Amino acid sequence: MIIGDDWLTKTMLINTLSKNPKLQSQLNSPTSQFGNLFTKVLGEILNNNESELTTRVNENSFLPHLELMSPIFTKANTEASFKKENITSDDSLQFQSISAEKINETLGGKLKGFGEMFVKAGQQFNINPGLLAAIAKHETGNGTSRASIVKNNIAGMMGKSGLKTYASVEDSIMDMARNLSSNYLGKGLSSISSIGSKYAPIGAENDPTGLNNHWVKGVSKYFNQITV
Numbered sequence: 001m002i003i004g005d006d007w008l009t010k011t012m013l014i015n016t017l018s019k020n021p022k023l024q025s026q027l028n029s030p031t032s033q034f035g036n037l038f039t040k041v042l043g044e045i046l047n048n049n050e051s052e053l054t055t056r057v058n059e060n061s062f063l064p065h066l067e068l069m070s071p072i073f074t075k076a077n078t079e080a081s082f083k084k085e086n087i088t089s090d091d092s093l094q095f096q097s098i099s100a101e102k103i104n105e106t107l108g109g110k111l112k113g114f115g116e117m118f119v120k121a122g123q124q125f126n127i128n129p130g131l132l133a134a135i136a137k138h139e140t141g142n143g144t145s146r147a148s149i150v151k152n153n154i155a156g157m158m159g160k161s162g163l164k165t166y167a168s169v170e171d172s173i174m175d176m177a178r179n180l181s182s183n184y185l186g187k188g189l190s191s192i193s194s195i196g197s198k199y200a201p202i203g204a205e206n207d208p209t210g211l212n213n214h215w216v217k218g219v220s221k222y223f224n225q226i227t228v
Contacts, residue, residue, distance in 0.1 A: 092128065092227075093127065093128050093131055093185060093190055093191070093192075094126050094127065094128060094185070095122050095123055095126045095127060095128060095129070096122075096128045096129075096130070096227070098119065098128075098129050098130055098226070098227065099115075099119075100115035100116035100118070100119050101115065102115070102226070103115035103118055103119070103129060103130070103133050103226055106133070106137070106142075106222070106225055106226055107133065107137070107142065107143065108142045108143050108144070109140065109141075109142055109143020109144045109148070109149075110140065110143035110144070110145075110148040110149055110152075110154065110169060111133075111136055111137065111140065111142060111143035111148070111154060111169070112143060114169055114170075114173065115129075115133070117169070117170050117173050118132045118133045118136075118173060121173050121174050121176075121177035122177065124174075124177065125177040125178060125180070125181035126181065126185075127177055127180055127181055127185065128223075128227070130223050130226040130227040131180075131192075131219075131223055132173065132176060132177055132180075133222070133226055134219045134220075134221075134222035134223040134225075134226060135155055135176065135180075135199075135219055136154040136155055136173070136176070137222045138215065138218040138219045138222055139154065139155050139156040140154050147163050148169075151163055151164065151165040151166065152165065152166040152167065152168055152169050152171070152172050153165065153166055153172055154169055154172045154173065154176070155172060155173075155175070155176035155179075156200075157172065157175060157176060157179065158206070180195070183198075184198065184199065192216055192219055192220050192223065193216050196212075196215045196216040196219065199215070200212040200215035
């Protein structure tokens with residue numbers, strides 16, 4: 001129901017004037033010209049309000065009930081909500097069934113052929129394999145970074161003395177999945193942006209060139225490429 005912009009103002013004016021004791025005494029006087037004038041004006045306002053309300057209701061009576069109840073059901077809002085939830089909802093970052101072949105289509109360099117390992121790690125730690133692969137792709141430049149080639153570190157995982165060294169890429173994938181499960185998703189960080197604020201914080205001392213500024217955008221891009 002849509003009501004005129006001045007409806008509330010008129011209603012408040014009517015209530016205020018009608019409840020004023022001084023005005024009441026004047027209105028009750030049979031010889032009061034002011035009382036007659038007030039009664040006439042009040043009647044016109046009430047008639048206008050009733051007419052306006054009836055007209056507004058009739059004008060909108062054909063609209064779908066859902067749109068009258070809430071804008072959340074409009075097409076634009078529904079599409080915007082879907083796009084947002086596509087990468088930020090709790091469910092989307094938990095394990096989702098995705099084929100190793102589909103992941104492998106996007107992997108290169110040191111990551112090439114490890115699609116099945118991303119799926120296995122995702123199943124074990126209840127994480128979307130697409131998220132694991134997306135982080136690995138971003139952190140290593142799709143398997144071309146020195147850390148991935150020399151240290152088998154495909155997730156930028158840090159130790160006490162700097163970047164960790166792994167015996168194999170498989171070990172690195174599993175360690176990344178464990179870390180994300182325990183310290184991120186397991187603690188309520190359920191979107192790529194919230195994970196990024198901790199995983200790759202902007203302004204971190206170990207990021208002198210500001211690469212962390214691009215973490216959320218880069219991981220989100222790869223995540224969509226793999227999962228959509």
